[in-house]
Amino acid sequence: MSLAPILASRSPRRQELLTTILPEFSIQVSAADETLPAGTPPDEAVRLLALRKASAVLALQPAPGEALVIGSDTVVSIDGRILGKPHSQEECLEMLQLLSGRRHTVYTGVALLRGDRQRVFHEAAGVEFWPLSPREAGWYASTPEPYDKAGGYGVQGLGSLLVKGIEGDYFTVMGLPVSRLWRELRSFAPELFSF
Amino acid sequence: MSLAPILASRSPRRQELLTTILPEFSIQVSAADETLPAGTPPDEAVRLLALRKASAVLALQPAPGEALVIGSDTVVSIDGRILGKPHSQEECLEMLQLLSGRRHTVYTGVALLRGDRQRVFHEAAGVEFWPLSPREAGWYASTPEPYDKAGGYGVQGLGSLLVKGIEGDYFTVMGLPVSRLWRELRSFAPELFSF
Numbered sequence: 302m303s304l305a306p307i308l309a310s311r312s313p314r315r316q317e318l319l320t321t322i323l324p325e326f327s328i329q330v331s332a333a334d335e336t337l338p339a340g341t342p343p344d345e346a347v348r349l350l351a352l353r354k355a356s357a358v359l360a361l362q363p364a365p366g367e368a369l370v371i372g373s374d375t376v377v378s379i380d381g382r383i384l385g386k387p388h389s390q391e392e393c394l395e396m397l398q399l400l401s402g403r404r405h406t407v408y409t410g411v412a413l414l415r416g417d418r419q420r421v422f423h424e425a426a427g428v429e430f431w432p433l434s435p436r437e438a439g440w441y442a443s444t445p446e447p448y449d450k451a452g453g454y455g456v457q458g459l460g461s462l463l464v465k466g467i468e469g470d471y472f473t474v475m476g477l478p479v480s481r482l483w484r485e486l487r488s489f490a491p492e493l494f495s496f
Numbered sequence: 497m498s499l500a501p502i503l504a505s506r507s508p509r510r511q512e513l514l515t516t517i518l519p520e521f522s523i524q525v526s527a528a529d530e531t532l533p534a535g536t537p538p539d540e541a542v543r544l545l546a547l548r549k550a551s552a553v554l555a556l557q558p559a560p561g562e563a564l565v566i567g568s569d570t571v572v573s574i575d576g577r578i579l580g581k582p583h584s585q586e587e588c589l590e591m592l593q594l595l596s597g598r599r600h601t602v603y604t605g606v607a608l609l610r611g612d613r614q615r616v617f618h619e620a621a622g623v624e625f626w627p628l629s630p631r632e633a634g635w636y637a638s639t640p641e642p643y644d645k646a647g648g649y650g651v652q653g654l655g656s657l658l659v660k661g662i663e664g665d666y667f668t669v670m671g672l673p674v675s676r677l678w679r680e681l682r683s684f685a686p687e688l689f690s691f
Contacts, residue, residue, distance in 0.1 A: 321656060426661070431675060436691045461516060461667060462675045466621070471666045472656060480626060480657045496631045 309358040309372040318477040331357035343378040347410030348421050350374035355412040366416035369490050375476045377452030379405035387453040393442040396453035402432035407474045413489050420489050424478040426469025504553040504567040513672040526552035538573040542605030543616050545569035550607040561611035564685050570671045572647030574600035582648040588637040591648035597627035602669045608684050615684050619673040621664025
């Protein structure tokens with residue numbers, strides 16, 4: 302039996318990062334319910350959303366036992382609030398102002414589904430922002446970069462200039478904890494790896 | 497008077513990172529003395545080597561007052577030892593074994609020279625390695641990746657799979673602290689920036 306890995310994410314960052322550990326995989330995305338009960342903690346939120354995204358794609362497989370679906374979700378958490386993607390320049394500027402000169406936490410959840418087996422985990426990383434001047438925030442919000450990213454910034458690219466330092470895994474902040482995922486996948490789907 | 501930025505480094509990582517903040521610059525490298533007095537602490541070592549690399553390139557300029565030279569140097573420090581680039585697979589495996597399952601510190605120094613003005617700074621970041629099995633270390637040492645990198649690994653690419661987490665600036669580990677450099681350059685050479 303061959304096992305076909307499927308990434309259940311549209312994110313180009315996740316696609317790029319997954320190539321570090323898997324030479325071949327396909328990408329499939331299916332609509333998943335992204336509503337959460339009020340007050341869901343961020344670690345539970347990313348695990349639940351990663352699982353829903355992966356489950357929606359597994360349900361489309363004609364042979365679910367031969368599919369390995371990888372779902373993932375990332376949120377930014379600060380002051381007990383969860384920040385998703387900004388929908389306007391105004392909302393992006395509000396997020397950047399909230400993050401400016403302070404530390405927040407990024408959570409990324411990952412769900413691995415294979416037939417009726419599943420494994421779900423998450424990683425958290427702290428991110429400290431430089432204090433941002435209004436010109437710096439305005440410049441960044443005028444680029445296309447923030448608008449497909451949780452919290453209104455990317456830790457790579459131009460967004461790297463906003464970040465003073467991190468505590469934890471850089472790729473968790475980027476959206477996929479590849480070094481942990483590599484270790485989980487080698488035990489969850491060993492036939493995909495030579496060691 | 498126009499100001500021509502010059503990066504005094506062969507590292508493709510530094511070249512790529514510098515494009516985040518400077519749209520145009522040239523690359524020039526000149527031999528600099530890389531010997532250090534025994535017992536030089538790692539922070540002094542990277543500042544001194546960054547300055548020597550930049551000074552060697554500034555000395556080649558016909559109009560030093562119109563040049564802005566950026567020099568940089570990175571070392572890995574663990575147990576009071578400084579690790580440079582590995583020269584053989586055996587030396588690379590020794591370095592990986594030393595780093596396995598532990599935390600080390602990466603220092604990157606930067607020197608900015610412009611005519612008779614200079615500014616030198618450094619950043620340090622902690623890096624925690626996953627415990628590496630002999631197969632993992634052997635696999636990584638068999639790739640071309642470690643051999644042009646201080647400490648025998650790169651924090652990006654395949655080397656990302658060895659790293660559990662960092663504390664500090666990711667780009668300091670990669671070899672150029674771009675977010676700090678952006679802030680230093682805007683005050684050292686404000687005419688290169690619109691704000």
